[in-house]
Amino acid sequence: MAYSYAYPHPAVTVDVVVFTADEGALEVLLIKRGEWPHTGKWALPGGFVEIDESLKRAAWRELREETSVQAGYLEQLGAFGHPDRDPRERVITVAYIALVPFDRLRFEAGSDAADAKLFAIDELPELAFDHRKILRRAKERLRDKLDIADIVRQLMPDRFTLSELQRTHEAISNTESDKRNFRKKLKTLEIVEATGENKEGGAHRPARLYRAVKKT
Amino acid sequence: MAYSYAYPHPAVTVDVVVFTADEGALEVLLIKRGEWPHTGKWALPGGFVEIDESLKRAAWRELREETSVQAGYLEQLGAFGHPDRDPRERVITVAYIALVPFDRLRFEAGSDAADAKLFAIDELPELAFDHRKILRRAKERLRDKLDIADIVRQLMPDRFTLSELQRTHEAISNTESDKRNFRKKLKTLEIVEATGENKEGGAHRPARLYRAVKKT
Numbered sequence: 001m002a003y004s005y006a007y008p009h010p011a012v013t014v015d016v017v018v019f020t021a022d023e024g025a026l027e028v029l030l031i032k033r034g035e036w037p038h039t040g041k042w043a044l045p046g047g048f049v050e051i052d053e054s055l056k057r058a059a060w061r062e063l064r065e066e067t068s069v070q071a072g073y074l075e076q077l078g079a080f081g082h083p084d085r086d087p088r089e090r091v092i093t094v095a096y097i098a099l100v101p102f103d104r105l106r107f108e109a110g111s112d113a114a115d116a117k118l119f120a121i122d123e124l125p126e127l128a129f130d131h132r133k134i135l136r137r138a139k140e141r142l143r144d145k146l147d148i149a150d151i152v153r154q155l156m157p158d159r160f161t162l163s164e165l166q167r168t169h170e171a172i173s174n175t176e177s178d179k180r181n182f183r184k185k186l187k188t189l190e191i192v193e194a195t196g197e198n199k200e201g202g203a204h205r206p207a208r209l210y211r212a213v214k215k216t
Numbered sequence: 217m218a219y220s221y222a223y224p225h226p227a228v229t230v231d232v233v234v235f236t237a238d239e240g241a242l243e244v245l246l247i248k249r250g251e252w253p254h255t256g257k258w259a260l261p262g263g264f265v266e267i268d269e270s271l272k273r274a275a276w277r278e279l280r281e282e283t284s285v286q287a288g289y290l291e292q293l294g295a296f297g298h299p300d301r302d303p304r305e306r307v308i309t310v311a312y313i314a315l316v317p318f319d320r321l322r323f324e325a326g327s328d329a330a331d332a333k334l335f336a337i338d339e340l341p342e343l344a345f346d347h348r349k350i351l352r353r354a355k356e357r358l359r360d361k362l363d364i365a366d367i368v369r370q371l372m373p374d375r376f377t378l379s380e381l382q383r384t385h386e387a388i389s390n391t392e393s394d395k396r397n398f399r400k401k402l403k404t405l406e407i408v409e410a411t412g413e414n415k416e417g418g419a420h421r422p423a424r425l426y427r428a429v430k431k432t
Contacts, residue, residue: 002220008267009225012297012308051224051306055297079295079310081228081271090267092228094295094308 010081010090014059015046015131017077017138018069018098019121020105021155024167026121028135029105031066031113037087038128044135045069045113046093059096065111071098073154077138085130095134097141103157121171142172149191152212161199161207162186226297226306230275231262231347233293233354234285234314235337236321237371240383242337244351245321247282247329253303254344260351261285261329262309275312281327287314289370293354301346311350313357319373337387358388365407368428377415377423378402 018029030042045066049058056074063069074096081092109116119125121139124132146154148169156165166182177185186192193213198206234245246258261282265274272290279285290312297308325332335341337355340348362370364385372381382398393401402408409429414422 002222003224004218004220005225005227006218007264008219009221010228010265010267011221012226012228048223049226049297049308051226052299054299055295055308076294078292079271081265081310083268083270092265092271092308092310094297 008090010092011086011088012049012055013046013091013093014049014055014062014096015044015093015134016059016063016071016074016096016098017044017135018063018067018071018100018105019138019142019155020100020102020118021151021157021164021168021171022102022118024160024164024171026168026171027118028121028124029067029069029107029116029118030125030127031109032115032117033128034112034114040114041128042117042119042125043128044095044131045116047112049094055094056096059094063098066109066113067107067116068110069098069100069105069107071100074098075141077134077141080130080134082130093129093134095138097138099154101155101157139172143174146172148186149189152191156212159195159197159199159209159211162192162210163207165192165210224306226308227302227304228265228271229262229307229309230265230271230278230312231260231309231350232275232279232287232290232312232314233260233351234279234283234287234316234321235354235358235371236316236318236334237367237373237380237384237387238318238334240376240380240387242384242387243334244337244340245283245285245323246333246335246341246343247325248331248333249344250328250330256330257344258333258335258341259344260311260347261332263328265310271310272312275310279314282325282329283323283332284326285314285316285321285323287316290314291357293350293357296346296350298346309345309350311354313354315370317371317373355388359390362388364402365405368407372428375411375413375415375425375427378408378426379423381408381426 031045033043045063047062077095079094107116192210195209197209247261249259261279263278293311295310323332408426411425411427413425
């Protein structure tokens with residue numbers, strides 16, 4: 001069956017940037033493309049929007065089909081529409097961001113994806129399409145929108161050390177902070193509390209585990 | 217000539233929210249639709265993206281065709297894609313924001329637009345499509361992104377009174393500020409300077425005119 005129009009129409013896709021923090025390191029979930037174009041390259045999970053589904057619904061569905069991740073909250077990053085960004089035809093993509101704490105992130109490749117894997121944000125492989133540009137914008141969005149309290153509530157796992165939190169915060173804000181000042185600031189904000197437990201393993205002396213303070 | 221595809225494709229449009237400040241009042245430029253659907257209703261200027269032009273270029277072109285405004289800087293607000301937002305077919309729109317100082321804003325209706333007019337942001341007419349929603353999001357974006365210095369540099373005319381600046385700032389930030397505190401804050405920021413001129417006309421005693429301090 002063919003669908004015909006009086007003037008040329010673009011195709012529209014969605015792509016999802018899933019961020020997580022693994023022991024403090026900011027990481028992004030990528031899939032290995034199983035189909036042409038860019039076969040074998042790493043890319044953001046995503047795909048074509050169905051004609052009767054909303055953009056956000058499409059993002060949620062494609063993410064689940066290709067990685068089995070069911071995103072809680074998806075924020076739209078924006079549309080990317082350079083006329084030559086896809087060799088197949090004119091494809092405009094709408095990108096979304098999902099934040100998934102590492103201890104709740106379960107993924108496996110499905111649908112057109114040959115593989116799915118986490119990559120450190122500063123050690124990315126070559127990416128398909130304009131996905132490197134999308135990722136750069138996604139990181140800028142995190143920097144502009146997430147303060148330490150948001151990071152604690154939306155990105156950190158249930159239990160984390162203060163060094164891990166500082167590392168994630170530094171990766172997102174693109175700044176370095178002095179350890180003592182960072183902890184002083186955390187104290188003033190009253191957003192984390194000690195659990196009484198220590199982190200197991202590691203070469204150093206055990207680090208205390210913290211959790212987010214429940215909002216009352 | 218017909219264009220055919222193996223699966224259904226949406227149409228993609230762009231819409232532009234042009235903000236200006238007229239004697240301090242935040243206003244938006246709307247066009248009256250000359251064609252079906254929503255004929256005769258007010259709407260954001262915009263239209264279909266050509267198959268070989270970028271989204272931003274389409275926004276710039278449509279704005280110029282329908283209102284003759286040539287936008288300096290266009291910021292993307294995001295994509296709006298509810299499946300039922302347009303009665304013609306599935307239409308996904310990408311919205312942009314332009315800030316144009318009132319003393320540089322010249323417009324006249326063209327192309328499909330039957331009329332073009334400025335409306336106070338709190339006295340909007342009934343709008344076509346989901347344009348009220350887009351406008352609400354555009355206002356939220358201004359609130360999140362523009363501080364007083366941005367307002368002075370990007371939105372105020374060449375000469376303005378401090379009352380006008382305060383009024384624009386309040387409309388954008390959705391807060392009211394005490395006149396003395398506002399002026400004290402302005403003084404600390406060192407972003408405006410007196411021109412030595414007064415504003416003509418008006419029932420009150422002449423108000424001093426200010427201008428943005430040039431960045432050195």
